[in-house]
Amino acid sequence: MRVPLPWLESFVELPSDGELATRLTAAGLECEVDAAPAVPDGVVTGRILSCEKHPDADRLSVCLVDVGDGGEPRSIVCGAPNAQADRIGACALPGTDFGNGFVIAKRKLRGVPSEGMLCSESELGLSDDHDGILFLPDDTPLGRPVGEILTRPRVLVTEALSNRGDWMSVRGVAREVSAVTGAAWKQGEARPVEADAGAWRVEIDDPADCPRYAGRVIEGLTVGDSPEWIAERLTAAGVRPISNLVDVTNYVLLEHGHPLHAFDLDKLTGTSIGVRRARGREALTTLDGKAHELTSDVLLITDGSGPVAAGGVMGGEATMVSEATTRVFLEGASFSPGRIRAGARSLRLTTDASARFERGVDPEGVPGALDRATELLLEMCPGARLTHAVDSYPEPAVAPRIALRRRTLPRLLGMEFSDEDVLRIFVSLGITLESADAEAWTVRPPSFRRDLLAEEDLVEEVARIHGYDRIPERMRGHTSRHVAESPRIGRQARSRRLLLSLGLVETITPSLVDRTRENAHSQGGEFFRDSVPLRNPLSQDRDALRGSLIPSLVQVLATNRARATSDLALFEVGRTWGGNPAGHVDERLRAAILLSGSGLDASGSVGGKSCDFFDMRGLLEVYVEGLWGHPLRLEEGAPSPLKSGRSASLFVQDQCVGFLGEAGASLRTAFDLPNELPVILAELDLEVEIESARSFEFAALPRYPGVHRDLAFVVQKRVRHADLASALTEAAGPLLVESRLFDVYEGAPLADTEKSLAFMLVFRSPERSLTHEEVDERVDAIVEHLKGLGARIR
Amino acid sequence: MAQVEPDRVLTEALAEIEATSDLTSLEAIRVRLLGRKGEVTAHLRAVSSLPKDERPAAGQAWNRVRGGLEGALEAREAALGSPGADTPSDDDFDFSLPGRRPPEGLPHVLMQTLDRLVEIFRSLGFSVADGPEVETTHYNFTALNIPEDHPTRDDHDSFFLAPDLLLRTQMSPVQIRTMEAQEPPVRVISPGRVYRRDHFDASHSPFFFQMEGLYVDTDVTLGDLKGTLREFVRRFFGKELGMRFRGSYFPFTEPSLELDISCTVCEGQGCAVCKQTGWVEILGCGMVHPNVLRGVGYDPEVVSGYAFGMGPDRITMLRHRIPDIRHLYENDLRFLSQFRGAS
């Protein structure tokens, strides 16, 4: 809200601008003083003597301007659409410095000399209005500095907290100023003007929707311009003056925070006003010209003929005031915040009025606001008079009685407050002390403080007004009793540490995804699950919670591929979802890894080799052992979206923990990845609990030397390493303590169907040194046994 | 004496080796000292005739001499250029060639901030707690003292999956879950992802991170909250910074406050980052509302507590002057690698 400081100052003495903003902000009313940038020197008033089209430019006109210096009229080329002869405008003379390096100079525009500039409000920094030249009243003397004529008041720009609707008015801000500075209140209330209800009646259907509804009938009005001081204040507050009638309602809205509405009495039927919900198929055209079909969420104001306004939101077109209006029914009311919120949503309308009612408007303040509006109208229109006043307030609000116990303040704030301090704060806030004893202060808050309901609310008020910065600091207790953290937290931290130590780049990707795209990859699988739909997505490309991290990582690849590189080694540890919102949503922490291009070899080495399945497998072996303490085991096959035949399931002990494999066709197509780009993916479920924890108990180190042998076997390509290795171990017997594949060879002199697998073997006995003869015997047994797999020694 | 002599022999021989200028004299030195009848060889042989208790020390000493000489002879030989070998001179060694970097892990810049926050609060005695991102309206609103008809509850601001199921909009539900699961004292932080129904733009994202803290015990005051946060600011920014507590409003705390720190970019002078105010808002906090304590079965007459919540995304953007939140979730390597080692 924009609060012009002179307006504010009419209620309460103000400290310096800086202190005002600092103290209000500290108390919770965030604000700053918007000091108007001064109009630069050299901008003077000038009369446009003539205005003709520029001979060579459609959009420009050439004006002759008299700037009152007694010299020849100046030729000024102007682009404003409102340039017009016989008006007085703001004219910047050559030499005027606008401060940002922009200095007016004599020059030619499309061949026509221009000796200055006719300025708009925005060019002068007065407002955002850049529609045309700023015109001044026709009787303004010529050649006067515009800065002297237009002194725009300084404005306090405030941002009220959502529970402090009472701060959304000049008076509300003034009350807060008085509370934080202790300055006295300057002004009294408007003088109430007496009148009876006459034939007027107000029927409120449900006081829960509308606790209070009041009206004033004012006759003998003359619609015209508002007095200058009102127009000035409204303008400074950012409201455009329209006519005295409209301006008064706006003025009171800003000053009191009470929205008022004026009905043209000549367009109202009867003298009975109703307040009720819309029913059936009722319709209303609001004063912005829009026709609405009403739902029962909308609260209606009715006259003898039917709906005349959407209460608290907007008036109806049929009963709105016009220039011809001479008598009005001026409405002031308090509506329930929830009702107005629902109504405004149903109408798809947000107005100044609805915004205030949604934050709560004090029913006790209604008569004061109407009195103020009446006072102003009668002042402006000498012939006007108040003929009737009506007020329906079926269940007057009662301020709650609240006890603030003396011990509560030090218990929560960590400091003692004297009786004087507390009472001074109460008084400054308009809180009435009912009684005080050794135990507690018992108080009633003022009616406009609807947020003060319980003891804790008073604790906040005391702390806030005393000043949070003045509450002494302390740091209690450095240790806490041990609390077991969820295993998920440990597993997440450990996973990140391991994967980072393996050289991977950490990503954080969007967890909201495009449902259709995502499900094309998962195809309803058990591990790569379908995404879980949102009921109210903002856009179709983020309409579900992801079922897997894999598409997210592939998206990162696609993004980077488009920009710089396809050589990536990425991971994400994040959450995924499955199941059904109507039943059970299954949230699981997962880790996913992507290697593409040269993968981990991407760190600057030239001509890095392409990554493959086994880079990922090795990485996963280290990761899984580090995380679960057990070795990784692979089984053939994995579901979509991994490429069948080039993928495997990951097992720890007997539990499947995830999958690894090359990117399948659906991913490659969706993310436009060429087939020749290696893309290896893995995803693991970190919620899996591995039951049998490995024991890390010391084992005696070997006392006797091992005997080392290398053996290379030639086998058919279809023979798997795993089969050969397990047959080898089996044949070797217990003396074989280590067996490691160190080379795979294909090519000449081997046949096309053959490959060679070379193993490094270590034999050792825990009891003695082995002889070469013993080891040769074991090697012979291995060679013999592997013949069963068609293997021959190379 | 027996300990001094080997060292003297070594020192003298090393100097002699260094002084040789041709391979022939170098070979002569080798033979004189290490040959079958060489001086050092003779000393080594003589060790076995020493008294038993002197043998180990003497053996070690002369072995050390032999090792040292062998190394020096080899190095000198290489330097002088052994016949036939193509040994590059030191002048040809190009140390400016790039090193072979092992693959290096790169934590996400946002996680670097989070890790640091967690580390600081752990050292201040907080444990880490977590909870689901898909939450019930009970934990996300009701238990946090947000009334049924409060506008923040409607589906305009939050993503819903079902009428009473939504993506958590703050980390506070974890506080409730933690308090429900244990008796006071409770001292936890909860970092995690939260959601708001916003379109992506430079300063908004439909998902972002939050970290909240909670301390409930007998005798916890607003003074403790202020003191703890000052210590946090000291540790996180590595220095004393101007701090300003402002009144605010959150349904689940009362009093509710916001904490501004003096702008680290302009040191409080006013700049674009702090919108010329000299202050930057970094967190919201307050004393836990008694309704929240009652809701989890704690007695607000016996215990009290403070809570605070901050946005790691925003803090990361401030620390590194990242102008657009979308960078954080796009994972462009050119972006991520800018923050290697930032921590």
Ligand SMILES: [Zn+2]
């Ligand atoms: Zn700054």
